[in-house]
Amino acid sequence: MDLSKNRKIIKTNDGSHTLVVPELNEHYHSIHGAVNEANHVFLKMGLDEFMKQKASLVNVFEVGFGTGLNALLSAKWAKINSCNLHYTSIEKYPVSKEEFDQLNYGISVNEIEIYEKIYSTPWNELNKVSKSFYLKKLNLDILKDVLPGGFDVVFFDAFAPNKQPELWTVSVFKKMYEIMNKNSLLVTYCCQGQAKRNMIEAGFSVEKVPGPPGKREMLRARKL
Numbered sequence: 001m002d003l004s005k006n007r008k009i010i011k012t013n014d015g016s017h018t019l020v021v022p023e024l025n026e027h028y029h030s031i032h033g034a035v036n037e038a039n040h041v042f043l044k045m046g047l048d049e050f051m052k053q054k055a056s057l058v059n060v061f062e063v064g065f066g067t068g069l070n071a072l073l074s075a076k077w078a079k080i081n082s083c084n085l086h087y088t089s090i091e092k093y094p095v096s097k098e099e100f101d102q103l104n105y106g107i108s109v110n111e112i113e114i115y116e117k118i119y120s121t122p123w124n125e126l127n128k129v130s131k132s133f134y135l136k137k138l139n140l141d142i143l144k145d146v147l148p149g150g151f152d153v154v155f156f157d158a159f160a161p162n163k164q165p166e167l168w169t170v171s172v173f174k175k176m177y178e179i180m181n182k183n184s185l186l187v188t189y190c191c192q193g194q195a196k197r198n199m200i201e202a203g204f205s206v207e208k209v210p211g212p213p214g215k216r217e218m219l220r221a222r223k224l
């Protein structure tokens, strides 16, 4: 099934946009606020936590590049925290230019420039987006393709387990475990018990941490 064919754009509760996939009845982000959710799950619980190790370069791997919102917020984070990010993101169904042009995250003119660079940067090669943010977008399928390795923080931003259960299996989490460095983190908005058990079986040490607006908890997994 091609999940990119019938996508629609809708507004979330913080005014920011997200995409909806009618075939799965699934949103790309929380309807409680796309920007709020991404800032909490990936930046606060992921990057801020990893920075307790005081790294000057962090290698990030994202599952599901989607609209590029997480990449944009991460580029902002890198600048504010004076930290270099090498951000690798995989996507099976890239967002079209027409869809991208309609997305609105209430961002400043300066950020629009970065966002456009993030979108237009060529696929399958490492590119400099800003002084502290390098991006490699890979048009890959997490289930079928061989992935690069050496990551410190994984943003596991797949569609929910009840919509795409094949992405939340022990074998996918083993694949994540293998591409991650020692003392690294995987964060996801999801808090499902089976997903947690699958992460543990794959080798991770997993904790429940406070979730974004509208969600009590989320999962954070560590490769020790």
Ligand SMILES: C[S@@+](CC[C@H](N)C(=O)[O-])C[C@H]1O[C@@H](n2cnc3c(N)ncnc32)[C@H](O)[C@@H]1O
Pocket (backbone or CB within 6 Å): 003, 027, 028, 029, 063, 064, 065, 066, 067, 068, 069, 070, 071, 090, 091, 092, 093, 094, 140, 141, 142, 143, 157, 158, 159
């Ligand atoms: C929740 S959305 C990601 C949102 C994104 N991180 C953002 O900032 O907009 C999930 C993404 O996973 C992608 N996806 C679905 N199946 C995939 C697969 N097998 N391999 C790689 N990506 C996949 C979808 O196309 C979608 O873009």
